Amino acid sequence: MRRLTLRNVVVAALLAALVLLPVYAGLAHDRFVLTLFTRIVILAMAAVSLNLILGFGGMMSFGHAAYLGIGGYAVGILAFEGVPSGLVQWPVALGASALFALVIGALSLRTRGVYFIMITLAFAQMAYYIVAGLARYGGDDGLTIQKRSQFFAPLDLGDKVQFYYLCLVLLFAALYLVWRLVNSRFGLVIQGARSNDMRMRAIGFPTYRYKLVCFVIAGTLCGLAGALLANHADFVSPAMMYWTRSGDLIVMVVLGGMGSVLGPVFGAVALLVLEEVLSGITEYWQIILGPLLLLVVLFARGGIDGLLGKVRHD
């Protein structure tokens, strides 16, 4: 296992780069790169949570951005109503996301395949319209957060470096959680249900319940990413749960490599850095990104992690 393969080198380099990034930002006085990578780390966490259901569970949710919005709005609304404490805001964000995932999951998991894709998409859009209709909290225009979540003394989310490390630690914790889950009995049942649901039921596993629990865990994790994202932007708006954002998350997971614990992190870094680079080249960068996605779908099925792994096998 612990050999010097290309994949291990790249993984180590990426993790080291993520850890050392604030040092570089401090030395080079480059605040932009720190802001960009805080965003990348947060969205990577959302992608990691999606990968749990999409990559391991085979549940093609197309509404994952809804939890980003729910987590974000929990923080935003509580801050607006005069509850700045993160110790209240974050549990509410997690609880609300978990509850939403439970209701949506209970209904959606009754179906499979393409129905599941469309239903999760439709429910997420429903959440989008509800939030856009909240006139008290800015409606379509969104809600500015005056003060980031307040925690106990040394932890200050207003400090960019501290906030970056907090996000990074939470990302690593999420990765560890997913890794443990996937390799546990629970994770094996989930993966078994992905490859053959009927067989798993035949040998006595109530796969519906297992999948629902998995769905709720993923939603809760993404709700946490939403709370972070709201703090990062100091702003929440319905746009953060629009369905194209769900599409972006799927792109990150597939681009990085489905069903690989670290894959979504590669995917998030690759997609967001690519967006940044392309939008520097031309205003019409999506005209390049779109066909590029198609090419990935057609020719690079295993994503980045798959490509790195392939080199090892040759």
Next chain:
Amino acid sequence: MTLFIEQCLNGLQFGLLLFLLAAGLTLVFGIMDLVNLAHGSLYMVGAYLAATFTAWTGSFVLGVVLALAATLVVGMAVEVVVMRRLYGRDHLDHVLGTFGLILFFDELVRLIWGPEGLSLSLPSWLNTSIAILPGVDYSAYKFAVIVVTLAVAAFLYVLVMRTRVGMLIRAGASNREMVGALGVNITLLYTLVFGLGAALAGLAGLMQAPILTVQIGMGENILILAFVITVIGGIGSIRGALVAALLVGFIDTLGRSYLPDFLRVVLSPNAAATAAPALSSMLIYLLMAVVLVVKPEGLFSQGGK
């Protein structure tokens, strides 16, 4: 009462429009087993082309006919260049690939027509109101849309149920390999079906264009509604799409106009004013949830697919 009839007609018109979109989506899914998110892009392309051709030729009818033909060609080109390579792949691949196509089309439209929307103005003979019942006036254009969509629905029925091509389409939906093995040019058939779906989407887009503005992203919101309809109706069923589209059209239109009044009876005026917009945009999703609980495969599912 007059208002109620008018709202019912609006619901009918919106429902039939949604049917055009959902029919293409469900045809393509039923026959090619392809999830096409880019269907909304074809709706947008149809609207943009109609606005452009009408401005060029100066004639609404000529512009519409040209736009319809052009959308058909665009659809067939998309099928030949991209979609053909996606058949037989995982649904997730379809979602991702066609998501890429949406980005491409949105940006292409921005590049060609600019970020501001276009408007498509009606000729004077459509821009009037007519008396559909004694004492009830209704927009002539919306009435024309109802007539055209009903005609298209009838055409689709005859095409699919009564012609040789339709027979092949139905056969292709139930067993692709067998139809191919019997010597039918299945590649050409698929291109035609996809083009037909594209033309239906384009027709929906260009008919909606004079009512709303033509803008980037116009196809995406309505695409979700079309998805809801295909799910409610049962994927692959055109009849299901028609029933579900009418249901959604009526519920959405009537909900938006009467729910605020209804809530005011039950709740305080203040609470009603806050809850009504959110609840009325939720209604169709609630309908979908109810349908799913009762029949997870949709109202008119074809079973075993």
